[in-house]
Amino acid sequence: xxxxxxxxxxxxxxxxxxxxxxxxxxxxxxxxxxxxxxxxxxxxxxxxxxxxxxxxxxxxxxxxxxxxxxxxxxxxxxxxxxxxxxxxxxxxxxxxxxxxxxxxxxxxxxxxxxxxxxxxxxxxxxxxxxxxxxxxxxxxxxxxxxxxxxxxxxxxxxxxxxxxxxxxxxxxxxxxxxxxxxxxxxxxxxxxxxxxxxxxxxxxxxxxxxxxxxxxxxxxxxxxxxxxxxxxxxxxxxxxxxxxxxxxxxxxxxxxxxxxxxxxxxxxxxxxxxxxxxxxxxxxxxxxxxxxxxxxxxxxxxxxxxxxxxxxxxxxxxxxxxxx
Numbered sequence: 314x315x316x317x318x319x320x321x322x323x324x325x326x327x328x329x330x331x332x333x334x335x336x337x338x339x340x341x342x343x344x345x346x347x348x349x350x351x352x353x354x355x356x357x358x359x360x361x362x363x364x365x366x367x368x369x370x371x372x373x374x375x376x377x378x379x380x381x382x383x384x385x386x387x388x389x390x391x392x393x394x395x396x397x398x399x400x401x402x403x404x405x406x407x408x409x410x411x412x413x414x415x416x417x418x419x420x421x422x423x424x425x426x427x428x429x430x431x432x433x434x435x436x437x438x439x440x441x442x443x444x445x446x447x448x449x450x451x452x453x454x455x456x457x458x459x460x461x462x463x464x465x466x467x468x469x470x471x472x473x474x475x476x477x478x479x480x481x482x483x484x485x486x487x488x489x490x491x492x493x494x495x496x497x498x499x500x501x502x503x504x505x506x507x508x509x510x511x512x513x514x515x516x517x518x519x520x521x522x523x524x525x526x527x528x529x530x531x532x533x534x535x536x537x538x539x540x541x542x543x544x545x546x547x548x549x550x551x552x553x554x555x556x557x558x559x560x561x562x563x564x565x566x567x568x569x570x571x572x573x574x575x576x577x578x579x580x581x582x583x584x585x586x587x588x589x590x591x592x593x594x595x596x597x598x599x600x601x602x603x604x605x606x607x608x609x610x611x612x613x614x615x616x617x618x619x620x621x622x623x624x625x626x627x628x629x630x631x632x633x634x635x636x637x
Contacts, residue, residue: 352491355429356483361387361415362422369414370584371535371570371577378406379428379501381476387423389414391459392528392569398425403462403476405505407451408432410458411531411569426480434495435502451505460509468508475501530555531569534562538578542585543607548574582606583621586614590630599626 353376361367380389386399392411398404399417406412416423432452436443451457464470475497482490537554538546551574552562566574586606589595597605603614603626618626 353431354434354483354494355427356480357427357429358383358424359427360422360424361385363416363420367416370581371411371413373409373411373532374429375408376429376431377408378430379476379479380404380406380425381428381473381480382423382425384424385422386417386420387414387425388417389459390571392531394459395571396459396461398461401464401473403473405457405460405462407458409528411528411535426476428476428479430498434498447502447506451502451509457509460505462508466508468504472501472504472508475504527565527569530557530562530565534566534574535577538574538581542578542581543605545607545609546578551578578607579617580621582608583618586618586626587622587629590626599630602626 355376359369361369380387380398381403382398382400384400386397389396389398389404389406390413391406396404397417414423432448436448462469462472464473479494479497482493487493533555534551537551541550548559548562552559555562557565563573566572566577570577572580583606586602589597589602589605590599595602599615600611603609603611606614608614608617615625618629622629624632
């Protein structure tokens, strides 16, 4: 398969809150790169394999997202839980959600489509009354961070059919495909109201406020870690960056991401180390790379790397294909 866009493409940067894609370029087929203000929709095909890029790291974006698994099974972790999505199923992810993905246990691969679009594709933000009536009940509801969609009901089957067709018409660039896509997105939104059994009167303001604060703090902590990962940062430094105690820092990140700040720091350092090891032109020794990503002990770096990657840095560097 020919992949048409790299992880450094500015069009990808426009749809992600990070300055780089959380997916390695060779594992993403860009069916429709989004970034056009008149048509802010992106359609991507992502291939994860247990032996070759098994993971999409933590990230978030301001758009809504539909994920449809074409082959295998993926585990998608969102702020409020984990969702195993098998072949033929889909997942709705609300805007701004911290999320990551990996191949599910017991499976070797997960091939899925990601449709990312701004809510203005459904209703323009100037339409205050209609937005309050039709966008807010989902966008601002803490109960709907994500929602699994299967074919076990007629509504679910209809939604899946529309999602599959959005991928197809944007791949083919059918006549009026922009209008057809918008029509499909609106139709799916109407079906979601019934499928999710949404009652706007049941919005949980207190729960929503607490979860939003956790997410905001976690995102700020992630930004701090990804900016300072090569430095000898401590839990105190991370907690201070989000203006909370060390205990509260651990609690809110654990609630959102299922890991401690230190675990995420180690994971991100290994991610950066793997990227450096993949650079064919790099003359850095493994010890040099360990120091560059924040480890001051090569033996400890090797131990942590093997725990995350299943092989030593030396073995990883010699591979023809890479994971992470």
